[in-house]
Structures are given as C-alpha cells and as structure tokens.
Amino acid sequence: MRMIVIGAGAIGCSVAFHLAREGASVTVVDPEGLRGGATLTSFAWLNCHDKSPEDYYRLVMRGNRAHRALGDEIGHANWLKLTGAVEWWPTGTEKAREHSARLDRLRSYGHQIETLGAEDVLALEPDVSRSSLEGCEAVFYPTDGAVDTAVYRHVLMREAERRAASLVEARVTDLLERSGRIAGVRLHDGRELEADHVVNCAGRASNPIGVCLGYSVPLEWKPGMTVITDLCRNNVSRVIKAPEIYIKPEGAGRLLLHAKSADQTLEDIHAPDAGKAGAEEIARLVETVLPAVRDVRIADVRITVRPYPIDGKPVFGTLPGVDGYHLAVTHSGISLGPLIGRAAAEEILHGKISTDFEDYRPTRFSQSIGN
Numbered sequence: 001m002r003m004i005v006i007g008a009g010a011i012g013c014s015v016a017f018h019l020a021r022e023g024a025s026v027t028v029v030d031p032e033g034l035r036g037g038a039t040l041t042s043f044a045w046l047n048c049h050d051k052s053p054e055d056y057y058r059l060v061m062r063g064n065r066a067h068r069a070l071g072d073e074i075g076h077a078n079w080l081k082l083t084g085a086v087e088w089w090p091t092g093t094e095k096a097r098e099h100s101a102r103l104d105r106l107r108s109y110g111h112q113i114e115t116l117g118a119e120d121v122l123a124l125e126p127d128v129s130r131s132s133l134e135g136c137e138a139v140f141y142p143t144d145g146a147v148d149t150a151v152y153r154h155v156l157m158r159e160a161e162r163r164a165a166s167l168v169e170a171r172v173t174d175l176l177e178r179s180g181r182i183a184g185v186r187l188h189d190g191r192e193l194e195a196d197h198v199v200n201c202a203g204r205a206s207n208p209i210g211v212c213l214g215y216s217v218p219l220e221w222k223p224g225m226t227v228i229t230d231l232c233r234n235n236v237s238r239v240i241k242a243p244e245i246y247i248k249p250e251g252a253g254r255l256l257l258h259a260k261s262a263d264q265t266l267e268d269i270h271a272p273d274a275g276k277a278g279a280e281e282i283a284r285l286v287e288t289v290l291p292a293v294r295d296v297r298i299a300d301v302r303i304t305v306r307p308y309p310i311d312g313k314p315v316f317g318t319l320p321g322v323d324g325y326h327l328a329v330t331h332s333g334i335s336l337g338p339l340i341g342r343a344a345a346e347e348i349l350h351g352k353i354s355t356d357f358e359d360y361r362p363t364r365f366s367q368s369i370g371n
C-alpha cells in the first residue's frame with residue numbers, strides 16, 4: 001500500500017515508522033524536513049501529572065511505556081532518558097493545596113510518587129540551590145522520562161527509510177479526491193503525489209490542508225517557547241520542575257528551559273524580537289534554582305503555537321464518509337507519538353480499530369463536520 005504522511009513531527013515520524021514496519025510504502029512530506037513544528041520547541045517531558053480524567057491519564061501512561069517498548073524494539077534508543085523527575089513548590093499556598101489534590105488523585109490511580117526532603121533533592125540534583133528549596137514540599141516521580149526529540153525523529157525516520165519510506169521536503173497545499181476517496185496530495189509546486197491512504201499529521205496546520213473535507217479541529221491559541229542554553233556549568237540529570245521554571249539536560253553541557261511566565265510574553269509570535277522578553281525571564285529564573293548557571297548565554301530561542309485541541313485531548317481517526325484519510329492532531333504528542341503510530345498502522349493496514357483512541361475521535365467535534 002502507498003501511504004502519504006503529511007508532517008514529520010513527533011506524530012508523523014512515528015506514523016511513518018509504524019506503517020513502514022508493516023510493509024507499507026511511505027512518503028513523508030514536510031517543508032521543514034525534520035526541523036519543524038511544535039516538536040522542535042517541545043519540552044518533551046514524559047509525564048502524566050495533569051492528565052485527567054483517569055482514562056486519559058492511563059492513555060498517556062501507555063504512551064510513555066510505549067516509548068520504552070519502541071526503544072527496546074529499535075535498539076540504540078538514546079532519545080529516551082528514563083531518569084525520573086523532581087518537583088517542588090512552596091507550602092501553605094493555594095497552589096500547594098492544588099498540588100496536594102493532584103498528588104492524591106495520582107496516588108489513587110496507583111502512580112508512583114516519592115516524597116523528598118531538601119537533602120534528598122540535593123542528593124539527586126546537587127546543583128540546585130538550597131535556598132530555592134526552603135519552605136517547599138518536594139516529590140520524585142520515578143517513572144517519568146524525557147525525550148530528545150531531534151534524535152527521536154531521526155531514528156524513526158531512519159528506520160522507516162530502511163524499509164520503504166522517503167522524506168520529501170515540500171509543502172502540501174491540498175488533498176486529491178478521486179472517485180469519492182482521498183487519493184493523494186498536491187504540493188506547493190503543483191506536483192501531485194498519489195497514495196492509497198493519507199495521514200494528516202501537520203499539527204496546527206492540519207486544518208487548512210483538510211479544508212476541502214469541511215472539517216476542522218477546534219484549536220486553542222496557545223503559543224509556547226523554550227530556550228536552549230549554550231554550554232554552562234551544570235550537572236543536571238533529569239527533569240526539574242521548580243515553582244516557576246522547567247529544566248532539562250540537553251546534552252553537551254546545555255540545558256533546555258521552559259517557563260509559563262515566558263509563554264505569557266508571546267504576544268505577536270512573528271515579531272522579530274518575539275522571544276526576547278521570555279528568554280530574559282527564563283535566564284533570570286534558572287539562576288534562582290541553579291546558581292552556577294549565572295549569566296547564561298542563550299544559544300537558541302524556539303517559539304511555536306501548540307497543536308492544542310480545544311478540550312486538551314487528542315484527535316485521532318477517520319472522518320465519516322471520507323475514505324483513504326486519517327487525521328492526528330494532539331497536544332502531549334511526544335508522550336502519545338508511539339501509541340498513535342501503532343494505532344494508525346493497525347487501523348489503516350489491518351482494519352483493526354484502536355480501542356486506545358475510541359474516546360478521542362474527530363467526530364466528538366461533530367459541529368465541525370459538514371460545515
């Protein structure tokens with residue numbers, strides 16, 4: 001079977017790999033190759049702390065476990081760092097009460113959480129300043145992990161290419177419809193690529209591509225940014241979620257940093273200095289947690305708008321009355337990538353409908369169909 005996957009983000013690469021592994025001939029189309037999309041900007045933490053209700057929490061947990069299984073299958077799974085995560089927050093605040101309710105909920109699901117004292121945090125992460133832990137409660141999540149998304153995309157694409165896949169650097173403008181089914185895509189230069197099935201994994205750009213189908217995923221406007229530092233003095237080994245900043249090792253002495261307050265500085269994401277205020281905020285915040293990271297040089301500022309369905313849950317599957325077409329748009333796409341790839345291969349190649357995604361079909365936004 002000939003497949004076209006639109007978009008080479010975390011979802012598209014996983015879909016391409018799973019389809020190629022099952023013997024399909026796959027063409028992945030993305031104008032940015034493996035450098036585009038929300039995947040480039042992602043913090044890429046494998047966690048499920050804010051996922052509710054319980055069914056959604058369990059889906060994301062399965063996604064996190066599927067990374068491990070995929071890594072074992074492929075070997076050389078060095079995109080995956082399963083070193084857990086530490087988090088702390090000030091006691092006695094409204095936020096602390098929210099954290100406590102969240103931990104109670106997670107524990108009721110059977111989630112592993114270890115309570116830490118300040119000394120335990122420092123034993124795990126010796127660079128953390130003792131003063132940033134004063135008056136705080138801290139926990140360790142042993143089952144959390146982190147993904148190096150550049151390596152992840154590369155490995156999945158390489159493994160797909162070893163079977164029968166190729167990556168075309170071009171922009172899809174339209175879907176081709178023939179005899180009542182989707183039969184391929186049209187590219188920006190007018191070329192047409194034919195296929196038996198098209199999987200639209202273009203993230204936030206999925207809607208304009210599928211406009212001829214009269215369906216669009218209602219998306220929330222949620223810009224986000226991360227920064228990557230230059231080499232700096234640090235020995236961070238896992239995800240750290242301090243009260244105002246998220247910190248992750250990025251290899252070669254660099255750190256990947258994210259802060260919600262920095263996201264809030266993003267008014268016009270296309271302005272030439274769009275990330276400047278946010279990057280300064282992040283550089284200020286990281287010093288409060290890691291004093292050795294003083295006057296850090298920011299090597300890269302990445303900005304995107306998340307592919308965030310309005311209810312925060314994934315959208316995966318077919319559209320009623322449309323043959324030859326699947327759609328996959330989701331937040332938490334790093335966690336869910338391996339599961340979505342597997343489900344796409346099962347549904348498209350074997351006609352086996354995925355139970356994982358039965359509550360997350362495009363039809364739940366039925367008002368968007370046929371408009």
Ligand SMILES: Cc1cc2nc3c(=O)[nH]c(=O)nc-3n(C[C@H](O)[C@H](O)[C@H](O)COP(=O)(O)OP(=O)(O)OC[C@H]3O[C@@H](n4cnc5c(N)ncnc54)[C@H](O)[C@@H]3O)c2cc1C
Nearest residue numbers: 007009010011036037038039042045172203224333334335
């Ligand atoms: C700041 C931030 C932090 C995040 N943290 C996490 C986290 O900790 N854990 C987690 O699981 N998720 C996290 N996410 C969400 C996660 O990154 C996304 O859900 C995921 O990257 C989505 O992947 P995707 O492949 O669906 O989309 P994208 O990565 O956006 O990929 C879509 C691809 O489609 C291509 N494309 C667009 N238009 C076209 C076209 N016309 N033709 C062909 N190709 C096209 C783009 O170039 C792009 O490469 C975070 C996101 C952000 C922004």
